[in-house]
Amino acid sequence: MTAVTPRGAKPQKALSPRNIMLYGALVIFSLYYLLPLYVMIVTSLKDMAEIRVGNIFSAPVEITFQPWVKAWSQACTGINCDGLSRGFWNSVRILIPSLIISVSVAALTGYVLACWRFKGSEVFFGILLLGAFIPYQVLLYPLVIILRELGLFGSLWGLVLVHTVFAMPINVLLFRNYFVALPEELFKAARVDGAGFWGIFFRIVIPMSLPIFVVSGIIQVTGIWNDFLFGVVYTRPENYPMTVQLNNIVNSVQGVKEYNVNMAATLLTGLVPLVVYFFSGKLFIRGIAAGAVKG
Amino acid sequence: MTHSISIKDLTLSFGAVTVLEDLNLDVGQGEFLVLLGSSGCGKSTLLNCIAGLLDITDGEIHIQGKNVTWEEPSKRGIGMVFQSYALYPQMTVEGNLAFGLKNARVPKAEIATRIARAADVLQIEPLLKRKPAALSGGQRQRVAIGRALVRDVDVFLFDEPLSNLDAKLRANLRVEIKRLHHTLKNTMIYVTHDQVEAMTLADRIAIMRDGQIMQLAPPAEIYNRPVNKYVAGFIGSPAMNLIPGQLDAADQQFDTGLGMSISVQGYEFTSAPITGPVWLGLRPEHVLSGQMAQTQPVQLDAYVDMVEPMGSDTQVWAKIGKQELRFRMDGQAEVAIGDTVPIGFDPARLSLFDKKSEARL
Ligand SMILES: Nc1ncnc2c1ncn2[C@@H]1O[C@H](COP(=O)(O)OP(=O)(O)OP(=O)(O)O)[C@@H](O)[C@H]1O
Numbered sequence: 001m002t003a004v005t006p007r008g009a010k011p012q013k014a015l016s017p018r019n020i021m022l023y024g025a026l027v028i029f030s031l032y033y034l035l036p037l038y039v040m041i042v043t044s045l046k047d048m049a050e051i052r053v054g055n056i057f058s059a060p061v062e063i064t065f066q067p068w069v070k071a072w073s074q075a076c077t078g079i080n081c082d083g084l085s086r087g088f089w090n091s092v093r094i095l096i097p098s099l100i101i102s103v104s105v106a107a108l109t110g111y112v113l114a115c116w117r118f119k120g121s122e123v124f125f126g127i128l129l130l131g132a133f134i135p136y137q138v139l140l141y142p143l144v145i146i147l148r149e150l151g152l153f154g155s156l157w158g159l160v161l162v163h164t165v166f167a168m169p170i171n172v173l174l175f176r177n178y179f180v181a182l183p184e185e186l187f188k189a190a191r192v193d194g195a196g197f198w199g200i201f202f203r204i205v206i207p208m209s210l211p212i213f214v215v216s217g218i219i220q221v222t223g224i225w226n227d228f229l230f231g232v233v234y235t236r237p238e239n240y241p242m243t244v245q246l247n248n249i250v251n252s253v254q255g256v257k258e259y260n261v262n263m264a265a266t267l268l269t270g271l272v273p274l275v276v277y278f279f280s281g282k283l284f285i286r287g288i289a290a291g292a293v294k295g
Numbered sequence: 296m297t298h299s300i301s302i303k304d305l306t307l308s309f310g311a312v313t314v315l316e317d318l319n320l321d322v323g324q325g326e327f328l329v330l331l332g333s334s335g336c337g338k339s340t341l342l343n344c345i346a347g348l349l350d351i352t353d354g355e356i357h358i359q360g361k362n363v364t365w366e367e368p369s370k371r372g373i374g375m376v377f378q379s380y381a382l383y384p385q386m387t388v389e390g391n392l393a394f395g396l397k398n399a400r401v402p403k404a405e406i407a408t409r410i411a412r413a414a415d416v417l418q419i420e421p422l423l424k425r426k427p428a429a430l431s432g433g434q435r436q437r438v439a440i441g442r443a444l445v446r447d448v449d450v451f452l453f454d455e456p457l458s459n460l461d462a463k464l465r466a467n468l469r470v471e472i473k474r475l476h477h478t479l480k481n482t483m484i485y486v487t488h489d490q491v492e493a494m495t496l497a498d499r500i501a502i503m504r505d506g507q508i509m510q511l512a513p514p515a516e517i518y519n520r521p522v523n524k525y526v527a528g529f530i531g532s533p534a535m536n537l538i539p540g541q542l543d544a545a546d547q548q549f550d551t552g553l554g555m556s557i558s559v560q561g562y563e564f565t566s567a568p569i570t571g572p573v574w575l576g577l578r579p580e581h582v583l584s585g586q587m588a589q590t591q592p593v594q595l596d597a598y599v600d601m602v603e604p605m606g607s608d609t610q611v612w613a614k615i616g617k618q619e620l621r622f623r624m625d626g627q628a629e630v631a632i633g634d635t636v637p638i639g640f641d642p643a644r645l646s647l648f649d650k651k652s653e654a655r656l
């Protein structure tokens with residue numbers, strides 16, 4: 001019998017300098033991002049009296065959900081006092097059509113640019129990408145005029161149109177690069193099998209491209225939900241999205257500053273993107289990685 | 296009789312690059328035609344033109360007597376099998392087979408019969424409910440062939456269908472394709488750069504180079520009477536010896552100038568013999584050695600430079616004077632480096648090419 005000898009790579013000591021560096025850095029970064037979140041959560045659960053006397057890092061002595069209720073349904077802006085709920089539903093009504101239309105148009109455009117090249121399609125794609133580098137501010141006023149001429153200024157659909165247009169460069173790029181990497185012979189086989197433009201798109205391309213749809217969807221949900229500028233510029237107060245409503249609540253100058261309500265309102269506003277990330281983060285990473293490797 | 300496929304003056308350019316130029320090709324009913332050539336010579340391009348997957352620049356394509364030059368791929372009466380299998384990953388095997396038929400609005404019952412028949416022929420019934428990811432390479436390619444089969448078409452197009460498979464599977468599937476052709480008697484056009492596939496499968500082989508067909512002939516003729524030096528060097532393994540030298544038309548004598556001088560009496564010239572520089576082509580397997588050499592019209596002594604025993608036979612690198620020559624000996628033959636071996640061959644089996652035009656003499 002021979003003695004049992006260790007096999008495989010030499011085990012690393014848990015406290016090697018490399019690990020200390022690595023985990024140290026990770027902990028610091030985590031704290032950097034999590035600390036503000038912690039402060040927001042604990043503050044939103046305290047009442048004003050406790051906030052005034054206490055330390056901002058201390059846990060609430062007496063947990064109260066009153067600030068959350070107030071933020072949702074009673075907080076006042078300069079104009080009305082029905083809280084964030086109004087903005088929330090506005091945002092939902094903006095988000096859903098913008099999301100569906102922008103992702104569909106981008107996917108279709110990417111599909112054409114990847115699989116049905118036409119004369120000048122590369123030039124078209126180049127110009128589209130250029131759009132990603134034009135600062136929004138430059139386009140704000142021209143867009144006001146365009147929307148006015150279209151009779152859409154101030155309406156929800158005008159904002160949907162703006163979101164769709166601004167989504168194009170990055171999302172078309174995503175879809176095109178993903179589709180280009182799909183095996184070319186698959187398209188040939190489908191054409192021999194009699195599938196046309198739409199048949200190939202719906203029956204071959206889309207079923208193979210779930211990850212990239214998730215990526216694009218997440219980018220759009222967060223982008224549209226977090227948008228403030230377009231919301232404030234292109235809609236009227238009754239259609240203001242949640243971010244604008246939040247700003248108006250937080251910045252309203254009447255009375256005392258209710259930190260707990262403000263924190264609760266901010267957390268409520270951030271909840272949607274957070275939930276989306278939480279549930280589809282894995283697919284998101286997969287889609288991004290697939291694009292990065294193949295594109 | 297009409298040709299199954301008839302290609303007239305086909306030209307195809309990608310922008311400024313012309314890949315195929317004025318190509319003409321007729322394929323008979325039920326013929327197995329192999330397009331053979333090195334990488335980048337335009338085989339796939341030609342096949343895609345026939346399939347209608349590329350818009351041609353000029354010329355005409357007829358399939359079964361019908362001008363299909365501008366017809367959609369699905370309306371040309373062709374089925375196609377690709378190198379990467381190109382199965383639809385999200386569909387089951389059954390779904391893959393049915394996809395084209397559904398698009399063509401074939402009735403459900405008919406689809407079921409055709410799938411059952413194809414599955415039977417290709418022995419893929421147990422796989423019908425699986426997704427392509429759960430199949431081996433050989434099974435995938437069988438399914439891909441099945442997808443062409445269910446279409447009930449006259450013409451099958453194969454683009455290197457076996458080159459992603461390992462050697463053993465390739466040999467098996469090759470035999471199956473041959474059997475399939477024997478049963479179905481469809482016209483088949485088969486692209487490959489594997490000469491074994493070409494020789495074993497083809498009724499006729501088209502050797503392509505730079506978008507042109509160099510020679511279109513049955514395998515035996517391509518092997519025995521290559522029309523030019525390129526074809527001669529391309530077909531055959533190990534490759535044909537190609538020896539430069541001078542030919543004298545008057546006494547039919549070939550001289551390398553390196554101490555090898557032989558008579559080519561008995562060679563069938565396709566045109567009047569010339570006097571001047573030529574290439575002499577001699578296949579390694581046409582050189583006989585030992586006892587048998589004495590029966591041959593041309594006899595020489597070869598000095599053995601290098602020996603490669605392969606089991607069934609032995610490859611020998613030798614020198615005649617200063618001229619290198621490669622030939623084959625029996626696997627059992629005892630030969631060592633430094634030996635001198637008597638060899639012989641028959642000039643009737645030689646190939647002679649003009650040095651300049653490289654065309655067969
Ligand atoms: N889309 C394209 N644009 C420009 N040139 C192309 C295009 N497709 C093919 N070619 C060129 O056409 C020539 C023939 O290509 P083709 O794919 O037909 O070769 P092949 O004989 O099938 O080679 P292989 O054995 O490698 O498959 C090549 O030189 C290739 O670079």
Ligand SMILES: [Mg+2]
Pocket residue numbers: 338339340454
């Ligand atoms: Mg090819």
